[in-house]
Amino acid sequence: MQFHVAVVGSFNLDHMLYVKNFVKAGQTILADDATIRMGGKGFNQAMGCIALNDHCVLFTCLGNDGQNYVHTMTHLGLKTDCIELVDDVTGSAFIQLDQTKENCIVVAPGANNAVSIAYLKRHEDVLTHGQVVMTQLEIPMETIDYLSQLCHDHDIPLLLNPAPAVKLSDAILRHMTWLTPNQGELSILTDMPTETMEQTIAAARYLVDKGVKHVVVTMGSLGCLYVDDTRLEQVDAYKVDVVDTVGAGDCFNAAFVHAMMEHHDPIYACKFANAAAALAIQSKDSYSAATIDNVLAFLKAHEN
Numbered sequence: 001m002q003f004h005v006a007v008v009g010s011f012n013l014d015h016m017l018y019v020k021n022f023v024k025a026g027q028t029i030l031a032d033d034a035t036i037r038m039g040g041k042g043f044n045q046a047m048g049c050i051a052l053n054d055h056c057v058l059f060t061c062l063g064n065d066g067q068n069y070v071h072t073m074t075h076l077g078l079k080t081d082c083i084e085l086v087d088d089v090t091g092s093a094f095i096q097l098d099q100t101k102e103n104c105i106v107v108a109p110g111a112n113n114a115v116s117i118a119y120l121k122r123h124e125d126v127l128t129h130g131q132v133v134m135t136q137l138e139i140p141m142e143t144i145d146y147l148s149q150l151c152h153d154h155d156i157p158l159l160l161n162p163a164p165a166v167k168l169s170d171a172i173l174r175h176m177t178w179l180t181p182n183q184g185e186l187s188i189l190t191d192m193p194t195e196t197m198e199q200t201i202a203a204a205r206y207l208v209d210k211g212v213k214h215v216v217v218t219m220g221s222l223g224c225l226y227v228d229d230t231r232l233e234q235v236d237a238y239k240v241d242v243v244d245t246v247g248a249g250d251c252f253n254a255a256f257v258h259a260m261m262e263h264h265d266p267i268y269a270c271k272f273a274n275a276a277a278a279l280a281i282q283s284k285d286s287y288s289a290a291t292i293d294n295v296l297a298f299l300k301a302h303e304n
């Protein structure tokens, strides 16, 4: 099935630096390679939806230099009518990917800061026609607050990938259908340790007690942990060769939402999302790897 997904979030130009080891304070190092590509958690989630054949409207802002990127996004299948070009620089992310395929990212939000409440109000009609909304935290927090209330008022399910993590208000938590932190983000959201599985479970349960309907904690090679008010289950990751981890989490989120919208059981949705992430990390082009056909074929090939 195809769904109408609204993604509210960031667009960045990702400056990729392929290094042996992350640069340390005071060091100058040479990268093995460097590229610039389109990214941002909003853009990546949106492309994840397109790869799964969903209709996706991206709500974001770019700088005045961004027209060519908007054309490219339209060409890639995204609905770009609500994208605004503003008097700022397009967001940038500076990403080191080391030889172990770990990454570290610094984001300069630039035009993403213009994804404001006023911006959402200008596009509210289109936004509230979505069947589901996805977002992340590379846009202003007051926008997230407004968006969560709007989705609640219109009975639209909302997924928040809380990255980069900051503490969220109780009102935002109460309005959240799906919250998908990794373990580090979960610790920041809850002020609780998340080093062990027991600690991770306790922190996820804390968020459910606060009113989040479903918490999915992503745990890298350990897969993910699903928690709601009656269920708790760890879903193993698939073991694959890692090429590029950047954007895999965003594909995971798009795939999880897709499966939930198809009314699958949340544990199946976690498996489906793990499969999408496994495909994404085997490629430098995460979203074109995690297509619906590839995900379904991957799941079939890995049936027990």
Ligand code: RIB
Pocket (backbone or CB within 6 Å): 010, 012, 013, 014, 038, 039, 040, 041, 044, 092, 093, 105, 107, 138, 246, 247, 248, 249, 250
């Ligand atoms: O999740 C990966 C994304 O995080 C990158 O594309 C980068 O832009 C940062 O937003």
